[in-house]
Structure formats: structure tokens, C-alpha cells
Amino acid sequence: MRPTLRPFAVIGVALVVFGPLGLILYQSFLGEAFFSPTARFSLGAYRYVFTDSGFHSAFGTSLLVSFGMTLISVPLGSLLAFLLVRTDLPGKKLLEPWLLVPIFLSPVVLAFGYVVAVGPVGFFSLWTKALIGRVPWNLYSLYGLIVIAGLTHVPHSFLYVSSALRSLDPSVEEAARVAGAGPWRIAATVSLPLVLPSILFSGALIFLLGFELFGLPLVLGDPAGLLVLTTYLYKLTNLLGVPSYHLMAVVALAIVALTFPLVYAQRRMLRTAGRFAVIGGKGQAFRPLPLGALRWPAVGIVLLWLAVTVLLPLVGVALRSVVSQWGEGIQLSEVLTLDHFRELQGHPNLIRGILNTLLLGGIGGALSVAFYAAVGLAAHRWQSRWVSFLDYLVMLPRALPGLIVGLAFLWVFLFFKPIAPLRTTLFSLWLAYTVVWLAYGLRLISASLLQVKPELEEAARVIGARQGKVYRDVTLPLIRFGLVGSWLLMFMMFVREYSTGVYLLGPGTEVIGSLIVSLWGTGALDLISALSVIEVAAVGLILFIALRLGVRLDA
Amino acid sequence: MKKFLSGLMFLAFFAGQHSPSDAAESHPNAAAARKEGKLIIYSSTDSASVEPLLQDFKALYPFLQVEYNDLNTTEIYNRFTAESASGAGTADFMWSSAMDLQIQLASKGNALNYASPENAGLPKWAVWQNQAYGTTFEPVSIAYNKRLLPADAVPQSHADFVRLLKAKPEVFHDKIATFDPEKSGVGFLMMTQDAKVFPQFWDLAKEFGGAGAKVYTSTGAMLEKVGSGEHTLAYNIIGSYVLLRQKKDASLGLVLPRDYTLAFSRIAFISKNARNPNAAKLFLDYILSKRGQTVMSEKSLVYSIRSDVPGQITAAGLNKDLGKAVKPIEVNTDILAGLEQNKRLEFMKQWKEALRR
Numbered sequence: 001m002r003p004t005l006r007p008f009a010v011i012g013v014a015l016v017v018f019g020p021l022g023l024i025l026y027q028s029f030l031g032e033a034f035f036s037p038t039a040r041f042s043l044g045a046y047r048y049v050f051t052d053s054g055f056h057s058a059f060g061t062s063l064l065v066s067f068g069m070t071l072i073s074v075p076l077g078s079l080l081a082f083l084l085v086r087t088d089l090p091g092k093k094l095l096e097p098w099l100l101v102p103i104f105l106s107p108v109v110l111a112f113g114y115v116v117a118v119g120p121v122g123f124f125s126l127w128t129k130a131l132i133g134r135v136p137w138n139l140y141s142l143y144g145l146i147v148i149a150g151l152t153h154v155p156h157s158f159l160y161v162s163s164a165l166r167s168l169d170p171s172v173e174e175a176a177r178v179a180g181a182g183p184w185r186i187a188a189t190v191s192l193p194l195v196l197p198s199i200l201f202s203g204a205l206i207f208l209l210g211f212e213l214f215g216l217p218l219v220l221g222d223p224a225g226l227l228v229l230t231t232y233l234y235k236l237t238n239l240l241g242v243p244s245y246h247l248m249a250v251v252a253l254a255i256v257a258l259t260f261p262l263v264y265a266q267r268r269m270l271r272t273a274g275r276f277a278v279i280g281g282k283g284q285a286f287r288p289l290p291l292g293a294l295r296w297p298a299v300g301i302v303l304l305w306l307a308v309t310v311l312l313p314l315v316g317v318a319l320r321s322v323v324s325q326w327g328e329g330i331q332l333s334e335v336l337t338l339d340h341f342r343e344l345q346g347h348p349n350l351i352r353g354i355l356n357t358l359l360l361g362g363i364g365g366a367l368s369v370a371f372y373a374a375v376g377l378a379a380h381r382w383q384s385r386w387v388s389f390l391d392y393l394v395m396l397p398r399a400l401p402g403l404i405v406g407l408a409f410l411w412v413f414l415f416f417k418p419i420a421p422l423r424t425t426l427f428s429l430w431l432a433y434t435v436v437w438l439a440y441g442l443r444l445i446s447a448s449l450l451q452v453k454p455e456l457e458e459a460a461r462v463i464g465a466r467q468g469k470v471y472r473d474v475t476l477p478l479i480r481f482g483l484v485g486s487w488l489l490m491f492m493m494f495v496r497e498y499s500t501g502v503y504l505l506g507p508g509t510e511v512i513g514s515l516i517v518s519l520w521g522t523g524a525l526d527l528i529s530a531l532s533v534i535e536v537a538a539v540g541l542i543l544f545i546a547l548r549l550g551v552r553l554d555a
Numbered sequence: 556m557k558k559f560l561s562g563l564m565f566l567a568f569f570a571g572q573h574s575p576s577d578a579a580e581s582h583p584n585a586a587a588a589r590k591e592g593k594l595i596i597y598s599s600t601d602s603a604s605v606e607p608l609l610q611d612f613k614a615l616y617p618f619l620q621v622e623y624n625d626l627n628t629t630e631i632y633n634r635f636t637a638e639s640a641s642g643a644g645t646a647d648f649m650w651s652s653a654m655d656l657q658i659q660l661a662s663k664g665n666a667l668n669y670a671s672p673e674n675a676g677l678p679k680w681a682v683w684q685n686q687a688y689g690t691t692f693e694p695v696s697i698a699y700n701k702r703l704l705p706a707d708a709v710p711q712s713h714a715d716f717v718r719l720l721k722a723k724p725e726v727f728h729d730k731i732a733t734f735d736p737e738k739s740g741v742g743f744l745m746m747t748q749d750a751k752v753f754p755q756f757w758d759l760a761k762e763f764g765g766a767g768a769k770v771y772t773s774t775g776a777m778l779e780k781v782g783s784g785e786h787t788l789a790y791n792i793i794g795s796y797v798l799l800r801q802k803k804d805a806s807l808g809l810v811l812p813r814d815y816t817l818a819f820s821r822i823a824f825i826s827k828n829a830r831n832p833n834a835a836k837l838f839l840d841y842i843l844s845k846r847g848q849t850v851m852s853e854k855s856l857v858y859s860i861r862s863d864v865p866g867q868i869t870a871a872g873l874n875k876d877l878g879k880a881v882k883p884i885e886v887n888t889d890i891l892a893g894l895e896q897n898k899r900l901e902f903m904k905q906w907k908e909a910l911r912r
Binding site: 115119243 | 599601602603606622623624625626627629630632633634636637638640641643655656659702703729732735737738739740743769770771772773774775776779780782783784785803804805806893894896899900903910912
């Protein structure tokens with residue numbers, strides 16, 4: 001990209017971000033819906049929210065949940081990434097697709113899986129009770145929520161860190177090994193510190209995601225009255241009878257405001273990006289670090305995490321999909337049935353939903369990655385205030401809770417006339433998804449870009465390549481793992497996504513996420529379970545194939 | 556085999572009806588609707604349950620392409636208001652179980668004036684100014700787990716329930732589920748009606764607090780957990796959902812309280828700015844007709860509002876069983892009192908205190 005064009009990339013991103021965000025900001029200063037003819041300027045919404053004790057306690061709970069889950073998922077995710085990418089862990093190729101299940105599974109389904117497995121009358125709880133006479137945990141508690149949120153977000157940090165680790169020059173680890181360091185020591189003092197940018201990005205994003213969690217707290221916390229910011233926001237849709245957009249806007253902005261200190265802290269820690277450039281000019285054959293005697297304990301850690309985070313909820317959902325009843329006093333062998341799967345055939349929109357989802361995830365995801373890559377390259381090695389602006393910018397849309405971001409996109413597509421005709425097409429969904437996951441895709445790409453040493457690009461420039469050619473022939477090929485990883489992540493995010501597009505969906509453009517949510521309301525949990533089993537099977541298969549292909553690129 | 560038989564019955568059922576062409580010609584709006592060719596519906600009735608109704612409607616008017624949007628009540632309201640304000644197209648036909656939101660929209664001039672020829676078959680209270688129509692008559696019931704809740708602990712009336720909660724606290728501890736009135740508009744509506752009709756309502760709420768009752772926004776989640784035994788009783792569940800669920804889960808029981816049973820109605824109106832008003836009229840007349848209401852009762856398991864539809868899942872059946880104890884929530888602007896902010900917040904506060912939250 002020519003340097004003069006660079007600001008336009010930033011301006012383009014600013015436009016798509018400030019469209020929905022600006023509307024929300026405007027809405028927060030009004031007394032009722034902005035499109036109502038009687039709407040007047042008012043600070044009443046701020047007054048109401050900031051003096052409401054419900055808001056204060058929900059904010060406190062959200063803060064605790066966010067901290068807790070970040071503390072669980074970042075270290076664990078980084079460790080898993082190191083084990084799977086840099087060592088000779090046995091069976092790692094088989095483990096990887098499973099690891100990513102929590103990313104694309106709808107959070108309400110995940111939570112429901114836990115209810116069936118370890119809820120008060122879950123099958124695992126009943127076994128435990130039969131064994132020791134009581135159930136020693138309480139799923140519906142703050143710590144239950146934090147632990148489950150933490151464990152199920154491990155894959156998010158895994159994806160970031162592993163993608164960075166894949167591009168790491170193995171000679172540095174080799175050097176440490178030759179000097180006598182064991183695998184743990186290498187991880188802690190060499191490999192992980194070198195990918196610190198990715199670790200910090202993932203930490204900041206997971207922290208933000210903690211504020212944005214909705215499905216898990218709705219299912220696990222809400223019945224007992226444990227409110228987080230998003231469920232508090234949900235309450236505001238009904239508390240005053242008609243949805244109180246102005247109050248919801250204020251809550252959303254409170255979460256958005258959190259991104260500023262977060263990005264600021266992250267930028268300070270990453271001042272000197274040069275420290276992290278490790279894809280050097282000299283090629284190195286990659287040799288996995290031998291774990292030696294530690295390989296079985298390492299396998300144990302991975303399997304334990306998998307059992308709690310993936311197996312438990314997945315078995316819960318799978319079990320629910322093949323029984324007509326479950327719970328206390330039910331002999332599961334007597335209630336087995338395949339009826340729920342048969343019933344799905346009678347669901348006319350199902351096939352379309354699956355196809356749309358795969359289309360949006362596969363092709364839409366790839367297009368989004370292309371867009372992120374263009375923006376990422378525009379900002380690459382560009383010392384400018386524009387870039388710091390961009391750093392703050394991209395975090396904003398993901399800070400908006402799903403309940404309000406969906407509305408904001410509906411408003412944008414309704415009231416911004418030039419794009420209004422696109423509202424009823426899959427394009428509107430794609431645009432909304434792309435904007436919301438901007439931070440994810442872009443960070444993944446820029447983290448990879450950070451690791452390309454400048455000398456490689458300079459070498460190309462010295463022999464006369466223009467900037468465009470440098471990017472095409474040097475930079476992009478070097479970050480191909482980052483691009484593929486980014487596409488995989490986008491694919492899974494898009495598969496799971498629902499709330500962003502909830503108001504843009506219509507008959508013909510339904511996606512699995514929306515089918516699940518519409519079934520959730522009236523309670524066909526058996527159908528939801530059957531649908532989710534099919535989803536996991538389909539996406540799992542695609543992931544497995546994609547990872548296989550990715551591995552071939554590795555060779 | 557069972558599927559096959561029900562399929563046969565389904566066919567037999569339609570064979571007995573008028574042939575499509577008759578109805579298509581006889582309705583005064585049919586010709587105009589044919590020109591429109593399309594009908595857009597926003598509805599909170601889930602697509603699986605509405606399917607038989609749509610099938611039959613399409614059999615009647617094969618020239619209409621029906622776009623059925625299955626949304627939750629908040630989504631319906633948010634979409635409709637924003638789309639109307641922007642001048643973009645919106646639903647022709649609005650059908651939602653948020654009675655208060657529907658009446659509020661109608662009372663603000665969003666509904667088309669249309670005197671349905673089916674008016675005569677409906678109770679007087681179910682039609683508001685020829686704009687908003689109550690389309691169903693669904694008992695607000697108690698669902699319980701037959702397997703786990705002892706027979707002598709199954710409440711037969713609201714008063715009975717209060718008595719049982721006091722007499723057997725150990726049976727009900729952590730075992731009760733109900734709507735969260737703060738998050739669910741339907742839940743709020745039912746509870747405010749309870750408070751109106753039932754002098755001991757706040758006693759009941761306090762007993763809920765003592766029993767550690769859990770609150771939900773989804774009927775489905777409640778029924779799932781009553782089925783599993785995590786809870787053994789769910790209070791204020793719309794009867795139609797329990798019936799649908801009973802088909803799959805034999806352990807669910809249904810009580811229609813004998814002292815009073817609220818009857819709730821999904822409200823429909825035709826949008827004033829409908830692009831396909833004639834098609835919408837056909838659909839309104841269809842779901843209010845004896846034919847539509849019969850499909851609703853027999854296939855969708857949603858209680859019919861017409862007194863001339865025979866059977867159990869009908870207003871006639873409920874009135875026969877419960878007599879004067881049936882208390883319909885009327886379709887008129889009285890319901891808007893619940894949207895009055897101070898009263899609403901006062902109610903929520905009292906509820907939270909009772910629940911010790």
C-alpha cells in the first residue's frame with residue numbers, strides 16, 4: 001500500500017466503527033428512542049444508571065468475572081499453546097480440533113451442557129452423590145461461573161499464542177536447550193516471553209469478553225439472581241415495560257469506556273515492538289522440543305482440561321440429544337431415543353441455516369481476513385498517531401454487548417439510506433460480523449506482522465521491489481500461518497455469532513446461532529441439543545481437515 | 556406407525572374442509588391479496604408449533620407467499636418500531652404474546668382498523684376497537700414433576716399452594732421455578748394480574764422467597780428443569796407449552812388452579828403501514844375462523860378462543876371445567892397501567908423484597 005493511502009484505511013475503519021457507536025452515543029443523551037419524534041436531550045439516562053445500585057453490583061460482579069476468567073484462561077491457554085506447538089507432545093494433532101470446540105459452540109448450549117452434566121441433578125452430580133453422599137460443588141454460583149468462563153475461554157488465548165509461537169524462530173529455543181534448560185524453563189523464560197504481545201492481546205481481549213459474556217451468566221447466574229452487566233442490560237429491555245434504549249446505551253458506553261485504560265496499558269507494555277521480532281532472515285528447520293520424562297504429565301494436564309472444558313458439557317449436550325427425559329429418578333437406558341434428530345428434519349429452515357452458517361463462516365470469514373490483512377498492512381511499521389488511534393478504535397465494537405450491538409446495526413442499516421437496500425441480504429450480516437470481530441482478526445494479523453524482522457522487507461526494497469511487491473512476495477507469505485489461524489478463528493466466531501445479526505436476519509438468511517436462540521425461548525432443549533451435536537460434528541470435521549491442510553503448509 | 560396414523564388423520568381432517576378455490580374466491584379481499592402475492596408476519600409463536608396453521612393457510616390461499624419471522628417479543632417490538640420510524644418496510648401482520656406491548660403499539664396508532672367478519676365468534680373482551688385481536692385463550696397454569704412431587708404436595712389452587720408452602724417447606728426448598736418479572740414482560744403481566752385477583756399474592760411471593768425460588772426468562776428452561784427434577788414445580792406457565800412438552804416428557808403434570816385460572820391471549824394486529832394489507836386481512840380472518848382455530852387447538856396444541864370449537868384445548872373446554880374461575884386478561888388499554896413507570900418499579904421492588912434479593 002502506498003504510504004499516502006494509509007490514512008484512508010484508518011478512516012474506513014473509523015467509519016464502520018463509529019456508525020453504530022455514534023448512534024449509541026447519541027441515543028444515550030436522549031430521553032427515549034432516537035427515532036421517536038418526541039425525543040429530547042436529557043441526561044436522565046446517565047443519572048438513572050449511575051445511581052442505580054443494581055448497576056453498581058452488576059459492574060462489580062462483571063469485574064470479578066473478567067479478572068477471574070483472564071487469570072485462568074491466559075496462563076492455561078499459553079501453556080497449552082506451548083505444549084501443542086513447540087513440543088513433541090504425543091497425539092497433539094488429534095487434540096487440537098477438540099480444543100477449539102468451546103469457541104464455536106453457542107454459550108447457552110455450552111452452559112446447558114454443564115447443567116446436564118454437573119447441575120444439581122446432572123448425571124455426573126448424581127454419580128458423585130451416589131458415591132460420596134453429596135454434591136461438593138454448586139454450578140450456580142459466582143465461582144462456578146468464573147471457573148467455567150475461564151476454562152471455556154482458554155481456546156481464545158490458545159489461538160493467539162499458538163499462532164505467534166508457530167512463527168517463532170526455533171533457534172532461540174534450541175539455544176536454551178543446548179544450554180541445558182528443560183522444557184518448562186524454556187517455555188517460561190524463552191518461548192512465552194517472546195510471544196508476549198500475543199499473550200497480552202489475548203489477555204486484554206478476554207478481559208473485555210468477560211464484560212460481554214451473556215449466555216453463560218444467563219443460564220448459570222440468572223436464576224439465583226446473580227446479575228452481571230449484560231444481564232442487567234437485558235433487564236433494562238423490560239424493566240420499564242418498553243425497551244429503554246437510552247438506559248441500555250449508557251450501560252453499553254460504560255463497557256466501551258473500559259477499553260481505553262485497557263488499550264493504554266497494553267500499548268505501554270509493548271512500546272518497543274522490535275524486541276519481539278523473531279522471524280529472522282536465516283531459515284531454520286523446526287524441531288519440536290523433546291519433553292522427555294515430562295511428556296506424560298503434560299498429556300495429563302491437557303486431557304484433564306479437555307475433560308472438564310470440552311468433554312463434560314459436550315457429553316451433557318450429546319446425552320440430552322438422545323434421551324426423552326433425564327435427571328433425578330430416570331434410568332437413562334430406558335429413555336434413549338433418536339426422535340429429536342428425526343424431528344429436526346421437520347424443521348424447514350434447518351438445512352438452510354446450516355448452509356448459511358457455513359457460507360458466512362467459510363467465505364465470509366475469508367473475506368473478513370482479507371479486509372483485516374489490508375488494514376493490518378496499512379498500519380504495519382507506520383509510526384504515526386493514526387496507528388495509536390487505530391489501536392483504540394478496533395477494540396470498541398467488541399466492547400459493545402451483543403444485545404445492543406444488534407440493535408445498533410439494525411438502526412444503521414435502517415437510517416443510513418445509502419446502505420439500506422443491503423439490509424435484507426447476507427452482506428449486512430457479514431459487514432456487522434466483520435466490524436464486531438475487527439479486534440480479533442486485526443490483532444491476530446498484526447501480532448504476526450510484528451514478528452517479521454524489518455530486514456527481510458528491507459532486503460526486498462533494496463533490490464528494487466515496490467512496497468506492494470514487498471508485501472505480496474515477502475510479508476504476506478511470511479505471515480501465512482497468522483492468516484490461516486485468523487481465518488479459522490473468524491470461521492468459528494462467525495459460526496457461533498448470533499446477537500450481532502439478530503435484527504438483520506430474516507427467513508432465508510437464518511444461521512444456526514439464531515435457530516438455537518429462537519428454540520431456546522420456548523424450550524425445545526432436546527432439539528437444540530440435537531442441532532448442536534450436528535453442528536459440532538460438521539464444524540469439527542471442517543476444522544480437522546483445515547488443520548490437516550495447515551500442517552501440510554508447515555512441512 | 557404413530558407418525559403415519561397422525562399423518563392420515565391430518566389428511567382426513569383437511570379432506571373435510573372447503574376446497575381451496577372456494578375460500579379463495581369467497582373472501583372479499585382475496586382478489587386484492589392475490590395481487591399483493593406476499594405476506595410478512597412477525598410472530599412470537601415458534602415456527603414448529605405454527606407450522607400446521609401455516610400449511611393450512613397456504614392450502615387455502617396458494618397464491619400467497621408467506622414470510623414468517625419467528626422472533627421473541629422484544630425483537631418484534633424493536634424491529635417494528637425502528638422499521639416504521641425509518642419508513643422502511645415492516646411486518647404486515649404482528650402477532651405476539653407480549654399483550655401490553657401489542658396494545659401499546661395499537662393504541663399509538665400503528666394498527667389498521669379492520670372489522671373482521673369473524674368478530675361474532677369471539678368474546679367481546681377479545682377485540683379492541685377493531686384493531687387488536689385476542690387470538691388464543693390460554694390458561695396460566697402450574698407445571699409439576701409427577702415423578703418427584705408427592706401427590707399430596709401438588710397444589711390444586713393458589714390458596715392451596717400458599718398453604719402447602721407453609722406446611723411443607725422442605726418439599727419445596729430450591730424446587731420452585733417461575734418467571735422473572737424484571738426480565739420477562741409476560742411474567743410481569745401474569746404476576747400483576749395475580750396481584751389483582753388474588754389477595755394472598757404477596758404471601759405467595761414471600762413463601763417463594765423463603766423457599767429460594769429461582770427465576771427464569773424462558774419457559775423452555777423452566778420446563779426442562781422441572782422434567783429433570785432440578786425443580787419440581789413451575790408457577791405461571793402458559794398451558795399450551797406444557798401440553799406440547801407433555802408429548803415428549805411423560806413426567807410433566809399440569810394443574811389449572813381451581814380458585815382462579817388466568818387466561819392469556821396472543822394479540823394480533825394488522826400494521827397500519829402494511830404493504831400487503833389484504834393478505835394480512837386474510838390471515839387475521841383465517842386464524843380467527845373456526846377452521847383456523849380448530850387447527851390451532853388440534854395440531855398446534857394452542858387453546859382456541861372461539862366458543863364453537865369443541866374439545867379440551869379450547870375456551871369451551873376450559874369454561875366447562877373451571878366455570879367462573881377462568882379470568883381472561885382482557886384485550887384493552889387497562890393493560891397499559893402496567894407500563895406506568897412508577898407503579899411498575901414499585902411492583903418490582905416489592906417483588907424483590909419478597910424474594911429476599
